[in-house]
Amino acid sequence: MTWLAGIDIGGTKCAVAMAEYVQGRIQIKARDQIETPSVWSSALEDLDARLKYLIRTTGSYPEAIGISSGGPLDPYRGMILSPPNLPGWNDVPIVDYFLTRYRVPTALENDANAGAVAELRWGAYGHVKDLVFLTFGTGMGAGLIVNGQIVRGATAGAGEIGHIRLATNGPMGYGKAGSFEGFCSGGGIAQLALQRLADTVKQGLSLSPVWTQWWRNPSSLTAEAVGQIASQGDELAIQLLKEVGEWLGRGISILIDLLNPEVIVIGSIFARQRRLLEGPMHRILEVEALPENYRACRIVSSSFGEQVGDFAAFATAVESLEVQANNVTVCERNSTQP
Incomplete structure (x- = not known):
């Protein structure tokens, strides 16, 4: 069993959730949301505080964090650029913000891409x-x-x-x-x-x-x-x-x-x-x-109804874990080569 955190950044609301990842399936255990602030730094501070609260509530620490947001964004640098539905959210270093605080694999993905991956993984x-x-x-x-x-x-x-x-x-x-x-x-x-x-x-x-x-x-x-x-x-x-x-x-x-x-x-x-x-x-x-x-x-x-944003974020968290596992595997293989 693996605990994951998911953060969904939307033009109207932002949500944070904690879930168990068991046998390839997501089981959401705790969730909170806020209206999206116009100032991105306020949003990140609020989401950080709420994630800490969910960690205390569940008694579990996430092994990865997935962030889903409207684009345009740069998933490779972990930056939200300037989405039309998030005015003022320009060059937001959201992955670094959470990575430095939680020290677990953290990834950012466009909400549509993340939703597609969630539907592919878990859709009916x-x-x-x-x-x-x-x-x-x-x-x-x-x-x-x-x-x-x-x-x-x-x-x-x-x-x-x-x-x-x-x-x-x-x-x-x-x-x-x-x-x-x-x-x-x-x-x-x-x-x-x-x-x-x-x-x-x-x-x-x-x-x-x-x-x-x-x-x-x-x-x-x-x-x-x-x-x-x-x-x-x-x-x-x-x-x-x-x-x-x-x-x-x-x-x-x-x-x-x-x-x-x-x-x-x-x-x-x-x-x-x-x-x-x-x-x-x-x-x-x-x-x-x-x-x-x-x-x-x-x-x-x-398939996920009103929870689609949460599942999108969790799909991104799972992918970040898989990327880390693949990198470790490659490093281990290279270290055994003469």
């Missing part, structure tokens, strides 16, 4: 070699597994599909209007809802009472609120999420045509709003994706 999809994981949370990123290997690219920037422009105009995401992230992310859905409210008012139509508070206080509108309004039967919210489903289909069609994956796993918002997103998504895919590629691909929500 059988034996697959070609898998894509889409974050679809505060932002939109893709983790790409090709022939069983994570694809990072020349600068560890592969998979930033949220930056691809799907339309000339549209919600802003990843610094680009009409991007995949603009249409398919928490912030993008809120922007799209406000635009539809503005269109309604411009046409001289009255807003339903459920929308009035958000029109008066637009900065507080979230994708979660849109989903709750849709669940109450509001037609504007329902049609808006169906439109998001169509944009999701357009973005996924690129991945299906380009990579021909066996499985595409979608996290966070997709699982919560699947009943409204899935139908429109598939209708677009039937038109836009190569038929054989589309038929070969399963599109599913994450």
